[in-house]
Amino acid sequence: MTQASDRLLDLTNVGKHFGGVKALADVSLHIKQGEIYGLIGPNGAGKTTLFNVVTGLYQLDSGSFDFAGQSYTRCKPHLLAQAGIARTFQNIRLFANMSALENIMVGRHLRTQTGIWGALTRNAAARAEERATVQRARELLEYVGISAAHQTLAKHLSYGEQRRLEIARALATEPKLLALDEPAAGMNATETVALKALLQKIRTSGITVLLIEHDVKLIMGLCDRVAVLDYGKKIAEGAPEEVRRDPAVIAAYLGGEAA
Amino acid sequence: MKINLNSKLFNAPIAIALLALPFIIDALFGHGWVRIADFALLYIMLALGLNIVVGYAGLLDLGYIAFFAVGAYTYALLGSPQFGLHWPMYVVLPLGALIACGFGVLLGAPTLKLRGDYLAIVTLGFGEIIRIFLNNLNAPVNITNGPQGISAIDPLQVGGFSFGGSHEWMGLRVDDVHLHYYLFLGFTLLVIFISRRLEDSRIGRAWVAIREDEVAASAMGINTRNIKLLAFAMGATFGGISGGLFAGFQGFVSPESFSLMESIMVLCMVVLGGMGNVGGVVLGGVLLVALPELFRHAAGPVQQALLGKVVVDPESLRMLMFGLALILVMLWRPAGLWPSTQRRREFNADDSVLQQEQETVYDASK
Numbered sequence: 155m156t157q158a159s160d161r162l163l164d165l166t167n168v169g170k171h172f173g174g175v176k177a178l179a180d181v182s183l184h185i186k187q188g189e190i191y192g193l194i195g196p197n198g199a200g201k202t203t204l205f206n207v208v209t210g211l212y213q214l215d216s217g218s219f220d221f222a223g224q225s226y227t228r229c230k231p232h233l234l235a236q237a238g239i240a241r242t243f244q245n246i247r248l249f250a251n252m253s254a255l256e257n258i259m260v261g262r263h264l265r266t267q268t269g270i271w272g273a274l275t276r277n278a279a280a281r282a283e284e285r286a287t288v289q290r291a292r293e294l295l296e297y298v299g300i301s302a303a304h305q306t307l308a309k310h311l312s313y314g315e316q317r318r319l320e321i322a323r324a325l326a327t328e329p330k331l332l333a334l335d336e337p338a339a340g341m342n343a344t345e346t347v348a349l350k351a352l353l354q355k356i357r358t359s360g361i362t363v364l365l366i367e368h369d370v371k372l373i374m375g376l377c378d379r380v381a382v383l384d385y386g387k388k389i390a391e392g393a394p395e396e397v398r399r400d401p402a403v404i405a406a407y408l409g410g411e412a413a
Numbered sequence: 414m415k416i417n418l419n420s421k422l423f424n425a426p427i428a429i430a431l432l433a434l435p436f437i438i439d440a441l442f443g444h445g446w447v448r449i450a451d452f453a454l455l456y457i458m459l460a461l462g463l464n465i466v467v468g469y470a471g472l473l474d475l476g477y478i479a480f481f482a483v484g485a486y487t488y489a490l491l492g493s494p495q496f497g498l499h500w501p502m503y504v505v506l507p508l509g510a511l512i513a514c515g516f517g518v519l520l521g522a523p524t525l526k527l528r529g530d531y532l533a534i535v536t537l538g539f540g541e542i543i544r545i546f547l548n549n550l551n552a553p554v555n556i557t558n559g560p561q562g563i564s565a566i567d568p569l570q571v572g573g574f575s576f577g578g579s580h581e582w583m584g585l586r587v588d589d590v591h592l593h594y595y596l597f598l599g600f601t602l603l604v605i606f607i608s609r610r611l612e613d614s615r616i617g618r619a620w621v622a623i624r625e626d627e628v629a630a631s632a633m634g635i636n637t638r639n640i641k642l643l644a645f646a647m648g649a650t651f652g653g654i655s656g657g658l659f660a661g662f663q664g665f666v667s668p669e670s671f672s673l674m675e676s677i678m679v680l681c682m683v684v685l686g687g688m689g690n691v692g693g694v695v696l697g698g699v700l701l702v703a704l705p706e707l708f709r710h711a712a713g714p715v716q717q718a719l720l721g722k723v724v725v726d727p728e729s730l731r732m733l734m735f736g737l738a739l740i741l742v743m744l745w746r747p748a749g750l751w752p753s754t755q756r757r758r759e760f761n762a763d764d765s766v767l768q769q770e771q772e773t774v775y776d777a778s779k
Contacts, residue, residue: 209632235634249625251755260622264634266615270643273614274607327634
């Protein structure tokens with residue numbers, strides 16, 4: 155059993171329903187500092203709902219979660235971003251008409267403070283901060299491997315580049331936990347391999363990763379631990395190999411009664 | 414504060430042209446047109462304020478004229494025989510701006526969750542509420558003097574210097590319309606300066622991010638509530654200043670100056686000129702003030718000369734042409750006459766095809 159202290163995210167009996175549909179029912183799980191944690195399950199299992207709860211887009215109906223030693227039941231997205239949870243979206247939500255660089259600069263909003271006064275006077279502090287913002291944005295573009303595209307509008311980037319830009323924008327908020335919703339969706343095999351390398355690099359830099367993914371090969375090769383959701387319930391959790399052999403998981407994916 | 418003398422704002426030929434403009438207009442077209450230029454400046458200020466709300470933050474506000482009304486009535490009530498108060502301009506103008514700013518937040522706060530059409534309806538209602546209040550606040554206690562409006566408002570004056578009279582310097586007679594022109598020009602340049610600085614800043618980027626995708630913006634840690642309220646407050650402040658200047662310039666305010674049509678007019682300046690682009694908004698303001706006036710003056714004589722009599726009343730022809738111009742601009746330049754680069758991208762037809770293709774690819778890959 156792990157110590158509570160190295161748990162970064164700790165969900166306790168989290169429940170969320172939409173009308174009569176129980177999207178999440180009593181889900182408890184914890185994510186340890188520095189690991190890559192995979193969340194899998196059939197379509198409609200509640201993975202994205204769980205994501206939205208943890209990032210503040212949805213408010214949970216029951217239970218609570220702890221992040222970095224702080225307990226949350228209801229919280230706004232920007233405060234969770236402030237606390238250190240950054241995310242990407244399943245259906246890419248970049249600022250389509252801003253350049254790649256500007257997208258990341260928006261990600262820096264949280265860690266910068268120039269207000270009205272600074273913007274109007276452009277005093278030394280404001281100018282220094284703006285320079286640092288641009289500098290950091292360039293570094294992040296470089297980091298995710300799309301530095302050539304910095305002036306390109308987000309919507310003109312290729313699909314794989316958009317996914318990378320979304321990750322870079324999330325990293326700009328200096329997260330402790332990076333939550334990725336199907337980052338490999340729509341990627342070809344080469345792009346997926348490159349994504350895997352990027353995620354490993356991110357983990358090495360000390361950022362914990364929560365990953366929703368359908369690509370089982372990617373999950374198995376990358377994650378330290380995996381949880382499986384089905385109909386809003388956690389049906390298995392553990393190392394990828396254990397989970398793969400779990401009869402309940404096989405039943406959920408292939409149908410039939412759990413043995 | 415360091416002022417960059419090379420920046421466009423302080424371009425010397427443009428500065429000289431702007432300073433000489435009222436005299437040129439006066440010499441060529443007469444006094445009345447200088448007055449129209451003054452109004453154009455007031456409208457440009459209004460349009461620039463609305464541009465922050467609509468152009469930058471993407472919040473459609475159809476009741477914007479209410480802030481103009483608040484500024485105007487603040488000035489009127491505190492500087493007229495209505496209450497016998499004659500507070501100085503340098504107190505009343507900022508106060509009007511501050512109260513308008515407060516109303517901006519008041520309107521912004523309950524409408525934070527609304528977007529697009531819904532926000533437009535609520536703001537439209539807000540604009541009407543303010544106008545109807547002004548119309549009816551003459552009983553039981555007479556505050557606004559109702560539909561009669563407030564007259565004999567103090568002219569704009571600082572110390573002993575009044576912008577409302579003629580002055581003579583070194584043999585050069587400068588009339589009130591000229592003086593107001595320079596005063597309004599100063600304020601307009603200030604508003605342009607503020608707009609441009611804000612646009613290219615952390616705050617400006619946050620506004621655009623909210624316009625582009627509010628959910629993503631909040632997930633990136635932008636406090637969407639505060640940033641939206643800031644847009645409403647900034648826009649309303651400019652409206653309030655413009656309103657105060659309007660009251661002092663006119664010497665008379667009444668609720669009918671703040672009808673829905675005025676809100677739509679200001680919105681048209683922003684949309685027609687180019688949403689989100691300061692230059693475009695200024696252009697829109699100039700055109701929408703000058704062209705209708707031109708029509709009013711020219712439509713009668715032209716018909717007389719061509720047809721021998723006035724067939725269509727110039728006033729209705731003016732609205733007809735206005736509508737036509739609007740349709741043509743929207744057909745050929747949907748992003749406005751002089752759009753911001755960002756807005757032009759949004760309206761670019763090729764882009765939307767590209768985007769659709771990408772979305773299809775994505776759907777197929779799921």
